[in-house]
Amino acid sequence: xxxxxxxxxxxxxxxxxxxxxxxxxxxxxxxxxxxxxxxxxxxxxxxxxxxxxxxxxxxxxxxxxxxxxxxxxxxxxxxxxxxxxxxxxxxxxxxxxxxxxxxxxxxxxxxxxxxxxxxxxxxxxxxxxxxxxxxxxxxxxxxxxxxxxxxxxxxxxxxxxxxxxxxxxxxxxxxxxxxxxxxxxxxxxxxxxxxxxxxxxxxxxxxxxxxxxxxxxxxxxxxxxxxxxxxxxxxxxxxxxxxxxxxxxxxxxxxxxxxxxxxxxxxxxxxxxxxxxxxxxxxxxxxxxxxxxxxxxxxxxxxxxxxxxxxxxxxxxxxxxxxxxxxxxxxxxxxxxxxxxxxxxxxxxxxxxxxxxxxxxxxxxxxxxxxxxxxxxxxxxxxxxxxxxxxxxxxxxxxxxxxxxxxxxxxxx
Amino acid sequence: xxxxxxxxxxxxxxxxxxxxxxxxxxxxxxxxxxxxxxxxxxxxxxxxxxxxxxxxxxxxxxxxxxxxxxxxxxxxxxxxxxxxxxxxxxxxxxxxxxxxxxxxxxxxxxxxxxxxxxxxxxxxxxxxxxxxxxxxxxxxxxxxxxxxxxxxxxxxxxxxxxxxxxxxxxxxxxxxxxxxxxxxxxxxxxxxxxxxxxxxxxxxxxxxxxxxxxxxxxxxxxxxxxxxxxxxxxxxxxxxxxxxxxxxxxxxxxxxxxxxxxxxxxxxxxxxxxxxxxxxxxxxxxxxxxxxxxxxxxxxxxxxxxxxxxxxxxxxxxxxxxxxxxxxxxxxxxxxxxxxxxxxxxxxxxxxxxxxxxxxxxxxxxxxxxxxxxxxxxxxxxxxxxxxxxxxxxxxxxxxxxxxxxxxxxxxx
Numbered sequence: 001x002x003x004x005x006x007x008x009x010x011x012x013x014x015x016x017x018x019x020x021x022x023x024x025x026x027x028x029x030x031x032x033x034x035x036x037x038x039x040x041x042x043x044x045x046x047x048x049x050x051x052x053x054x055x056x057x058x059x060x061x062x063x064x065x066x067x068x069x070x071x072x073x074x075x076x077x078x079x080x081x082x083x084x085x086x087x088x089x090x091x092x093x094x095x096x097x098x099x100x101x102x103x104x105x106x107x108x109x110x111x112x113x114x115x116x117x118x119x120x121x122x123x124x125x126x127x128x129x130x131x132x133x134x135x136x137x138x139x140x141x142x143x144x145x146x147x148x149x150x151x152x153x154x155x156x157x158x159x160x161x162x163x164x165x166x167x168x169x170x171x172x173x174x175x176x177x178x179x180x181x182x183x184x185x186x187x188x189x190x191x192x193x194x195x196x197x198x199x200x201x202x203x204x205x206x207x208x209x210x211x212x213x214x215x216x217x218x219x220x221x222x223x224x225x226x227x228x229x230x231x232x233x234x235x236x237x238x239x240x241x242x243x244x245x246x247x248x249x250x251x252x253x254x255x256x257x258x259x260x261x262x263x264x265x266x267x268x269x270x271x272x273x274x275x276x277x278x279x280x281x282x283x284x285x286x287x288x289x290x291x292x293x294x295x296x297x298x299x300x301x302x303x304x305x306x307x308x309x310x311x312x313x314x315x316x317x318x319x320x321x322x323x324x325x326x327x328x329x330x331x332x333x334x335x336x337x338x339x340x341x342x343x344x345x346x347x348x349x350x351x352x353x354x355x356x357x358x359x360x361x362x363x364x365x366x367x368x369x370x371x372x373x374x375x376x377x378x379x380x381x382x383x384x385x386x387x388x389x390x391x392x393x394x395x396x397x398x399x400x401x402x403x404x405x406x407x408x409x410x411x412x413x
Numbered sequence: 414x415x416x417x418x419x420x421x422x423x424x425x426x427x428x429x430x431x432x433x434x435x436x437x438x439x440x441x442x443x444x445x446x447x448x449x450x451x452x453x454x455x456x457x458x459x460x461x462x463x464x465x466x467x468x469x470x471x472x473x474x475x476x477x478x479x480x481x482x483x484x485x486x487x488x489x490x491x492x493x494x495x496x497x498x499x500x501x502x503x504x505x506x507x508x509x510x511x512x513x514x515x516x517x518x519x520x521x522x523x524x525x526x527x528x529x530x531x532x533x534x535x536x537x538x539x540x541x542x543x544x545x546x547x548x549x550x551x552x553x554x555x556x557x558x559x560x561x562x563x564x565x566x567x568x569x570x571x572x573x574x575x576x577x578x579x580x581x582x583x584x585x586x587x588x589x590x591x592x593x594x595x596x597x598x599x600x601x602x603x604x605x606x607x608x609x610x611x612x613x614x615x616x617x618x619x620x621x622x623x624x625x626x627x628x629x630x631x632x633x634x635x636x637x638x639x640x641x642x643x644x645x646x647x648x649x650x651x652x653x654x655x656x657x658x659x660x661x662x663x664x665x666x667x668x669x670x671x672x673x674x675x676x677x678x679x680x681x682x683x684x685x686x687x688x689x690x691x692x693x694x695x696x697x698x699x700x701x702x703x704x705x706x707x708x709x710x711x712x713x714x715x716x717x718x719x720x721x722x723x724x725x726x727x728x729x730x731x732x733x734x735x736x737x738x739x740x741x742x743x744x745x746x747x748x749x750x751x752x753x754x755x756x757x758x759x760x761x762x763x764x765x766x767x768x769x770x771x772x773x774x775x776x777x778x779x780x781x782x783x784x785x786x787x788x789x790x791x792x793x794x795x796x797x798x799x800x801x802x803x804x805x806x807x808x809x810x811x812x813x814x815x816x817x818x819x820x821x822x823x824x825x826x
Contacts, residue, residue: 033612037631051796054618058722058794060674088648089608091618106674107608107721109619120675149795156800164826165631166727166799172612172627173796195502195520199446199585205467205504206522214585218450218578235501261473261519262533308520309471314579334777336784337803337825340753364747371749381471382562383464383586386579387569390750412750413577 007284009397010319010357013295016281017324020297026182026252026330033171033179036163040224040331042180045157050147051173055110057086059142062101062123062131063114069136077124077132086111101131110143117142150174160332162224184226185328188247189213191232192240192258192268193308198232211383212257212306212313219317224329225253235264241271244303248275252328254303255321257313265292268305272296275303286356286397289380290316302328311380315359315392318411340412344371346393351401361389362410373410389413420697422810423732423770426708429694430737433710439595439665439743446584446592449576453637453744455593458570463560464586468523470499472555475514475536475544476527482549490537490545499524514544523556530555563587573745575637597639598741601660602626604645605653605671605681606721611645624796625670625719625726632730637742638666648677654684657716661688665741667716668734670726678705681718685709688716699769699810702793703729715741724793728772728805731824753825757784759806764814774802775823786823802826 008016028042057063064080072078080101084094086108096102096113104110104117119142122135150156156174157167163179171179191213197203198210210232217227230247233239240256247254256268265283273279276298283294283305289312294305302324306316326338344364352358362373373393378385391412395402402408421429441455470476477493485491493514497507499521509515509526517523517530532555535548563569563583570580576592584592604626610616611623623645630640643660646652653669660667669681678696686692689711696707702725707718715737719729739751757777765771775786786806791798804825808815815821 033627034630037634049616052621053616056621056794058792060676087619088606089619105676107606107621144792144794149797156797165628165635166723166796166826168631169624169628169723170796170800173622173624175612175616175622177612193501193520199588199590203462203466203588206500206502208465208469208520209586209588211582211586214446215578215582217447218581221450222578263473263518310579310582334779334803336755336779337777342749364750366747366749379471379557381469381557383579383583384562384569387583390747413579 007286007291008282009286013282013285013320014323017295017297017302017320020278020281021302021324021327022300024300026185026328028180029183030178031181033168033177036168036179036181037165038224039163040182040329041157041159041161041163042182042330044155044159045171047150047152047154047156047174048176049174050152051150052144052146055143055145057104057106057108057110057117057142058144059117059119060106061104061117061119061142063096063104063110063117064101064133064137065096065098065114066116066137066139066141068098069118069133072133072136074134077134079126080131080133082129082131084111115139115143160330162331162333182330184224185252185325186228186250187220187225187325188228188230188251188254189216190230190240190243190247190254190256192235192256192264193232194234196232196258211310212308215310215313216255216257216317219314219322220325223322223325224331225325235267237267237271240267241274244271244275248298248301252301253324254301255306256304257306258308265294265305265307269294272298272303272305287315287319288353288356288358290319293320295320309380310383310386311361314386318359318392342371342391342410342412343407344373344410346402346404346406346408347372347374349401349404350375350395352395352399354400355397357397358395359392360395361385362391362393363388364390364410373408420699420704421695422699426695426698426733427736430708430710430715430733433691433694434715434737434740435713437713439598439741441593442596443591444594446581446590449581449592449594450578451637452576453595453742454570454572454574454576455595455743457568457572458584460563460565460567460569460587461589462587463565464563465557465559468556468558470517470519470521470523470530470555471557472530472532473519474517474530474532474555476509476517476523476530477514477546477550478509478511478527479529479550479552479554481511482531482546485546485549487547490547492539493544493546495542495544497524528552528556573743575744575746595743597637598665598738599641599663600633600638600738601641601643601664601667602629603643603653603656603660603667603669605648605669605677606645607647609645609671624723625721628723628726629668629670629730632727632735633738636735636738637744638738648680650680650684653680654687657684657688661711661714665714666737667714668719669717670719671721678707678718682707685711685716685718700728700732701766701769701771703732706733708733722793723796723799724774727799731805755784755804755823755825756820757786757823759815759817759819759821760785760787762814762817763788763808765808765812767813768810770810771808772805773808774798775804775806776801777803777823786821
């Protein structure tokens with residue numbers, strides 16, 4: 001029963017992985033900014049220019065010297081002469097002295113000498129070239145100054161930023177067309193099992209189709225990796241070893257999926273141990289589902305041996321693989337922004353075994369405006385339980401269960 | 414001041430859109446299942462076969478007739494004869510009578526006549542062909558029966574499902590290779606403004622680069638649409654009208670971005686009204702930022718006129734466009750699973766104007782284990798405020814502000 005009796009805790013397993021997987025910057029590629037959504041920035045990004053390059057009005061109105069408007073009111077307006085107009089997209093070539101105003105559209109370039117804009121609403125025209133200002137403006141009011149948004153040479157985004165729509169927009173705004181981006185880590189998926197057949201092959205009795213590689217590929221894609229399916233291999237030492245060896249050469253992480261029986265998991269552990277140091281770092285975790293999981297590192301590359309039950313694959317990915325993959329992408333997000341959770345009331349008592357972290361699949365239902373987490377019952381070998389579930393509730397190892405009606409945090413799929 | 418004085422509320426604006434945008438199923442395409450992650454299923458999916466196709470063991474052990482084990486214990490074991498072995502991936506051709514047991518691996522096919530599996534741990538070998546059963550098993554114990562996961566002709570996923578990794582895995586499990594998928598809705602982005610230049614063009618004073626189309630394209634991608642940039646157009650009625658007209662022919666939604674001044678927004682409204690019915694359904698919303706927003710529908714196609722301020726673009730997308738886009742994708746998710754939120758303590762008092770829904774950008778900070786939402790100050794014309802923010806806090810129209818220390822719900826970007 002190797003590894004089952006001396007299972008480590010989830011935290012210990014995570015620590016072992018963190019201790020043995022070396023920090024290593026991914027390779028870098030150059031990409032057009034339009035291809036960089038959801039990608040990870042590989043450089044600290046400094047602005048090559050001021051944004052905006054000139055002081056702009058944020059309203060339709062009249063550019064003025066603010067000091068000319070101090071004290072102005074509806075009963076005692078300031079009178080200003082209008083000699084010029086600012087046009088959108090054109091450089092404003094005239095300057096302004098005290099007593100003058102210039103018509104300006106939203107986004108227009110402020111004339112030299114002006115330091116604020118009075119909104120149209122607070123202006124009354126006396127004639128073609130004379131206006132009344134009915135309300136004072138402060139210096140800088142209704143203006144975005146040159147460089148106020150982003151200053152030249154200012155750092156705008158840090159290495160490791162996961163680029164969002166607004167980040168790409170800011171980068172477009174400062175005139176950059178290409179970025180240094182971390183390449184997506186390639187994650188090899190090795191499916192094993194004498195009974196597993198690829199989709200499209202007619203099914204004989206005793207055989208089942210490859211389910212887990214489709215689950216893993218999707219999870220890898222969602223988390224910033226590039227899945228590489230290596231194929232389905234028989235439960236033979238040399239065959240699987242050759243597949244892992246080849247994968248270690250061209251992948252940032254290797255997932256061996258399909259073992260469930262003790263014999264197969266031992267075979268997987270032996271292969272990992274035979275390929276490089278430190279080899280297996282844990283074999284068996286106090287986790288349900290996912291107990292037989294193997295975590296290993298071979299010459300710096302993380303290698304996981306995953307139990308074959310579909311639910312175990314999803315939970316192991318969530319508990320271990322996801323955070324390793326995130327590290328391999330080079331992204332440094334605020335960790336608390338990564339979790340997608342929801343608070344709900346538990347619809348049923350759940351018991352659990354003390355000393356083991358249990359992940360219970362739940363579907364979320366709305367009943368009279370309140371959200372309820374309804375446990376999805378069924379063996380962890382059933383893929384359907386995952387299809388019916390919206391997420392999981394985690395019962396920590398020190399608890400023996402959760403009570404109906406309790407508020408629980410659901411980690412959404 | 415058309416549309417500014419008679420601004421509608423956010424809820425009224427949403428109702429107007431819902432009332433005027435017709436429900437219309439998107440076009441359908443056939444895709445390989447490996448290309449269907451995050452796509453929307455265009456058909457109710459029935460299983461063509463049982464999963465599994467045969468009864469399988471979920472453990473390493475011995476297949477038995479459960480009735481032969483009733484009453485068995487360590488002191489009084491049941492004795493069973495072992496004449497056969499089950500092999501992985503092979504059809505089990507022998508049957509079993511009372512008094513017999515067959516060695517079976519995890520995943521192996523149960524012999525005819527067996528109805529349960531005794532785990533290896535509860536078996537002791539007497540000799541080559543005789544074993545002691547030390548613990549009884551119930552009928553069906555350690556077995557997944559034929560069709561127990563998914564039954565033939567059972568509905569497995571409904572039309573409108575947004576396909577997750579586990580859904581694709583289940584589909585692979587029942588042998589399907591292709592799916593009917595809704596095509597992604599094409600969303601036209603029309604950038605307008607005499608001062609806007611494309612990236613790569615040298616910047617002259619008075620000009621600014623196109624920022625908003627990069628923000629919108631990313632938001633559209635994230636929400637299941639296909640952004641189609643139509644280019645940058647001058648603020649001339651005929652030019653913009655022609656671009657909108659062309660977009661209406663090949664797009665499921667049209668976004669006109671860039672207007673901020675009253676004149677430009679009125680131009681946009683006039684164009685929308687001139688192209689078909691009902692035309693503009695609202696012009697001006699009690700929303701900050703995003704007040705000048707125009708919502709329209711032209712012959713069934715939603716058309717939005719968006720203010721040019723970057724923050725307004727993001728908020729308008731969040732408040733209006735996202736839900737319209739989701740509808741156009743054909744997806745029918747549980748709405749409460751769609752929001753990515755986080756509860757945090759507000760780090761500063763914020764005041765707001767009664768009667769207006771305000772969206773305040775915040776960054777999230779962890780202080781002594783607690784999450785704080787720190788308002789990002791700055792004009793809504795600044796793209797940097799969006800880069801610094803992790804999400805928004807919404808102040809509803811009936812409130813006049815929020816207090817420092819209050820618990821708030823942050824909608825994460």
